[in-house]
Amino acid sequence: MxxxxxxxxxxxxxxxxxxxxxxxxxxxxxxxxxxxxxxxxxxxxxxxxxxxxxxxxxxxxxxxxxxxxxxxxxxxxxxxxxxxxxxxxxxxxxxxxxxxxxxxxxxxxxxxxxxxVMRHTGPLPERGGAREVELPALRGALTESQRRFLPDAPDEVIHTLVERRTARRRGAADVRFLASHDEFGEPASWADLYVDPAAGVAQIEDLVTAASHLGQGHAGVVLDTAVRMGAEAGCTTTFLIALADDWPRHWYERRGFVPVGSVHCFERT
Structure with a gap:
C-alpha cells in the first residue's frame, strides 16, 4: 500500500x-x-x-x-x-x-x-448581477485580454488560450462561465465557476476585467455572483487561487476571502 x-x-x-x-x-x-x-x-x-x-x-x-x-x-x-x-x-x-x-x-x-489558496468566509453576498454565458459570447473579449497579457505571443498561442476553456467543461460536475456586461451588452468582466455539489466545493477561476472597464465594479459583480451561485448549489467551501505577491490577493481579502494554504507553481520554458 x-x-x-x-x-x-x-x-x-x-x-x-x-x-x-x-x-x-x-x-x-x-x-x-x-x-x-x-x-x-x-x-x-x-x-x-x-x-x-x-x-x-x-x-x-x-x-x-x-x-x-x-x-x-x-x-x-x-x-x-x-x-x-x-x-x-x-x-x-x-x-x-x-x-x-x-x-x-x-x-x-x-x-x-x-x-x-483563499477560501470565502465572509457574509454571503447577494447575486451581483452577472449571468451565465457560453464560450462564443466571450471569445472576442478573451482574445483581446490574452493579447493584452501576452502582446508578443503568436496567433496560435492566443487561439489555444482562448479555446482551452472548452476542456474545462470536463473538469467538474457543473462548470459555468459568468460575465458582467456593459450598457451595450458586451462582456466587461468574466470568470469561471466550477461546482461539485457532491463534495460541497466550488472554485472561482480566471476572473478578468476588460481594459476598457477597469475600476467600474464589474469584477465585484462577477465575484459576488459566483460566490452566491456556489452557495445556492450546496457548496460550503468556495475558494480561489491568487498570486501571493500581487494586489488582487488583498482585494479578495476585502471581499471575504482568507488564505488557508498555498500552491507552488514551477515552470520552465
Missing amino acids: PPAPPAPAPVPGTPASDAAELRRIHAFLSAFTRRQAERIVPVPGGFAALDDTYALSYGNNYVLIDGPTDPEALPGHADAAMAPLAHRAVYVLDAATGEACAEPLARAGYTLTRTV
Whole structure:
C-alpha cells in the first residue's frame, strides 16, 4: 500500500480547522485536473495531466504533485512524463513539499511562482448581477485580454488560450462561465465557476476585467455572483487561487476571502 499523503500545511496563523478545508480543496483540485485531462501519466507523488489538443497551454499540460515525492528525482520524472512538449510545469499542492522541491527544480532551470489558496468566509453576498454565458459570447473579449497579457505571443498561442476553456467543461460536475456586461451588452468582466455539489466545493477561476472597464465594479459583480451561485448549489467551501505577491490577493481579502494554504507553481520554458 502506498504511503498516505502528508497533511497539507496551512498558512501560518490560520485556524487549525482550515487544514480540513484545505484537504477538501486539494482533493477537488486533483479530481478536476484528472477529469479535465485528455490523458494521465502517473509520476511518483502525483501525475501528469496532458491535453494534446491544447499542447501549447501550460494550464492543460503539467505535473500535479498531490502526495509524497522525492524532490531530487522530480525534475527527471517531469521530463519523462511531459516529453516531447517544449515546456515543463510542475504544481505542488502541499506547502512543505513545495518548499522541499524548490531547490532541486531551480537547479533544473525552473522558476517558482507562489500562489495562495483563499477560501470565502465572509457574509454571503447577494447575486451581483452577472449571468451565465457560453464560450462564443466571450471569445472576442478573451482574445483581446490574452493579447493584452501576452502582446508578443503568436496567433496560435492566443487561439489555444482562448479555446482551452472548452476542456474545462470536463473538469467538474457543473462548470459555468459568468460575465458582467456593459450598457451595450458586451462582456466587461468574466470568470469561471466550477461546482461539485457532491463534495460541497466550488472554485472561482480566471476572473478578468476588460481594459476598457477597469475600476467600474464589474469584477465585484462577477465575484459576488459566483460566490452566491456556489452557495445556492450546496457548496460550503468556495475558494480561489491568487498570486501571493500581487494586489488582487488583498482585494479578495476585502471581499471575504482568507488564505488557508498555498500552491507552488514551477515552470520552465
